[in-house]
Amino acid sequence: MDPVASLAGLICASAIFFFFVQLDKAKAVVAELPAAEEIDALALRRRSLAYRLDRLGRRLFANRLNSDGRNSIQVRLNLAGNPGHLTPAAFAAIRFGLAALLVAVPLLVGLLLASPETALVGAVVGAAAGYWLPVLLLGQLAGARRTAIERNLPDAVDLLTLAVEAGLSLDAGIADITGRFNNALGDEFGKVLREVRLGRPRMVALEDMGRRSGVAELHNLIQALTQSEQMGIGISRSLRIQAAELRRSRRASAQERAAQASLKMVFPMVGCIFPTIWIILLGPALLGIIKAWHS
Numbered sequence: 001m002d003p004v005a006s007l008a009g010l011i012c013a014s015a016i017f018f019f020f021v022q023l024d025k026a027k028a029v030v031a032e033l034p035a036a037e038e039i040d041a042l043a044l045r046r047r048s049l050a051y052r053l054d055r056l057g058r059r060l061f062a063n064r065l066n067s068d069g070r071n072s073i074q075v076r077l078n079l080a081g082n083p084g085h086l087t088p089a090a091f092a093a094i095r096f097g098l099a100a101l102l103v104a105v106p107l108l109v110g111l112l113l114a115s116p117e118t119a120l121v122g123a124v125v126g127a128a129a130g131y132w133l134p135v136l137l138l139g140q141l142a143g144a145r146r147t148a149i150e151r152n153l154p155d156a157v158d159l160l161t162l163a164v165e166a167g168l169s170l171d172a173g174i175a176d177i178t179g180r181f182n183n184a185l186g187d188e189f190g191k192v193l194r195e196v197r198l199g200r201p202r203m204v205a206l207e208d209m210g211r212r213s214g215v216a217e218l219h220n221l222i223q224a225l226t227q228s229e230q231m232g233i234g235i236s237r238s239l240r241i242q243a244a245e246l247r248r249s250r251r252a253s254a255q256e257r258a259a260q261a262s263l264k265m266v267f268p269m270v271g272c273i274f275p276t277i278w279i280i281l282l283g284p285a286l287l288g289i290i291k292a293w294h295s
Contacts, residue, residue, distance in 0.1 A: 053090035076135075078212045079142035081184060095134050102126030142214070148184045149215045154246040156185055157221065161239040170225075170235060171196065188213055203229060217246060 073088035086094075103123045110119020156177050163173035171193065178190040188209050195205040203226050210219035221242050228238040 053086070053093045055089075076138050076142065079145065079214045080138050081141065081145050081187065083138075083141060091134065091138075095131055098134065099127045099130035102130035145184045146214055149188070149213055149218060152181055152183055152185045153215070153217055153221075154243065154250050156181055156189075157239060157243040157246055161236065161243050164236045164239055171202070217249065221246075 070088040106122025160173045210222040
């Protein structure tokens with residue numbers, strides 16, 4: 001057996017063992033936590049797995065992440081709703097850790113099967129998959145979140161328009177949306193409310209939400225609200241105009257998808273339905289021709 005491959009397998013196995021030992025320790029610490037109201041928020045954060053991954057990423061990959069790289073990862077995390085309260089360093093730790101895991105497993109399997117070629121190919125494929133799979137999953141989460149916001153935005157703006165026209169303040173209308181929409185859009189408006197209660201200017205928090213969501217319609221709505229407040233125009237009028245525009249945009253999008261449905265149905269029909277029809281129609285005739293030919 002190749003000593004270099006054996007040494008590499010031993011190092012990878014040790015790294016995996018150390019990783020899972022630390023993971024078990026983190027789970028044990030979280031399981032021993034008392035009630036949430038009795039714990040300081042900072043202490044709770046320091047005991048979380050995300051915080052440990054962040055510390056690990058800062059220690060191991062601080063030199064690999066420049067400011068542009070950190071900003072790019074943070075933008076992607078924000079578009080995906082910041083799952084697990086991950087930081088760019090924690091996300092880098094997940095990528096490299098998963099890549100190391102998917103490299104070690106094929107190496108160990110290849111060593112057990114005495115097949116260095118299989119181990120090498122599996123390690124290369126595992127490294128690429130482990131490194132890029134978190135990015136692909138993050139992109140899917142961001143796309144699903146963007147779709148959910150676009151789908152619920154017209155209804156939320158209609159509700160906000162009714163609340164403001166009924167005499168409620170903009171903050172009260174946003175609070176009503178947060179209570180009624182238990183989805184990505186409600187989470188974003190809830191974050192705006194928390195920032196406003198902590199002293200941040202409302203329009204600054206809304207503009208940050210527009211940039212963070214990545215939805216053009218939401219960004220246009222916030223720009224219209226900002227201009228209305230700056231120019232002294234009634235917010236209810238701007239909301240009514242934006243609600244009508246969003247409904248028109250949703251109707252146009254539905255018509256566009258309906259027009260594309262016939263084109264998308266062509267490929268399943270050609271690949272699946274038409275061959276079956278030809279088999280049913282021509283099958284008996286072909287059987288008769290074959291039978292007559294042999295007789």
